[in-house]
Amino acid sequence: MSTKRPVKPADSAAAGAKPRAAERIRSTARELFYREGIRAIGVEEIVSRAGVTKPSLYRSYASKDELAAEYLRDYEGEFWKRFEAGAETHPDDPRTQLLAYFRGLAERAVRPGYRGCGLTNAVVEYPGDEHPARKVSQTHKRKLRARLVEMSRAMGAKSPVTLADGLLLLLEGTYASGQLFGRDGPARSLVAVAEQLIDSSTR
Numbered sequence: 001m002s003t004k005r006p007v008k009p010a011d012s013a014a015a016g017a018k019p020r021a022a023e024r025i026r027s028t029a030r031e032l033f034y035r036e037g038i039r040a041i042g043v044e045e046i047v048s049r050a051g052v053t054k055p056s057l058y059r060s061y062a063s064k065d066e067l068a069a070e071y072l073r074d075y076e077g078e079f080w081k082r083f084e085a086g087a088e089t090h091p092d093d094p095r096t097q098l099l100a101y102f103r104g105l106a107e108r109a110v111r112p113g114y115r116g117c118g119l120t121n122a123v124v125e126y127p128g129d130e131h132p133a134r135k136v137s138q139t140h141k142r143k144l145r146a147r148l149v150e151m152s153r154a155m156g157a158k159s160p161v162t163l164a165d166g167l168l169l170l171l172e173g174t175y176a177s178g179q180l181f182g183r184d185g186p187a188r189s190l191v192a193v194a195e196q197l198i199d200s201s202t203r
Contacts, residue, residue: 022060024050030071034118038068038133039125068122069132075118076140083147094151095198098167102194105171109178109187116175144168156202163201170194 028050032041043064047054061067082104086097108114115121119137126134148164157163170193177186 021050021052021056024052025057025060025067026070026074029067030074033068033071034075034115034121035113037125038071038122065132069136072119072122072133072136072140076136079117079119079140083144094154095202098148098151098198099191099194102170102191105174106187106190109174109190110183110185114178116179117172120172120175152201155198157198158201163198166197166201167194170197 025046029041029046032046032049043054043057046064046067047057057067061070083101084097086100090096090100109116119140122133122137123141128134129138145164145168148167149160152160152163152167155163170190174187174190181187
């Protein structure tokens with residue numbers, strides 16, 4: 001005979017409420033962390049904006065630090081979708097793939113409310129190597145650098161590492177300058193500079 005307790009309607013409602021509360025926490029934290037910075041936002045503000053209780057947050061995340069790390073994992077997933085989108089339409093053309101991402105970034109970087117790269121921002125906020133958010137960011141940036149080396153090699157660069165480093169510096173510079181200068185700033189030249197760098201490195 002089964003000893004499993006029947007699920008009551010109240011149990012079903014509670015089970016369904018947990019994912020919804022966790023999702024509200026996650027989306028609210030993402031918005032606040034990106035716009036205001038991770039350090040500037042406390043747990044009280046997150047739960048208040050999300051319309052949940054503090055125990056709800058701690059049932060899903062062991063700490064604010066872990067929530068910040070999860071935010072950055074989500075952010076990284078969004079980044080790779082954008083970055084690799086060109087591979088679907090131009091599978092054998094790494095130059096076109098990369099420039100497609102650069103064009104999208106040049107447009108996003110001059111929009112109101114742009115706050116750069118959340119992963120870069122987290123590294124600046126947390127200089128110590130042990131913070132969970134910084135660890136996510138460091139791993140991502142190393143992976144990105146390796147991907148750029150791979151693409152530079154596929155483009156036939158004489159020095160793939162040098163080209164990759166130049167492209168990475170262009171990206172990081174755009175993340176910062178977009179916030180400072182807006183529509184008339186250096187971000188508008190991103191694609192042209194990237195094209196010149198790639199062409200001079202692959203001749």
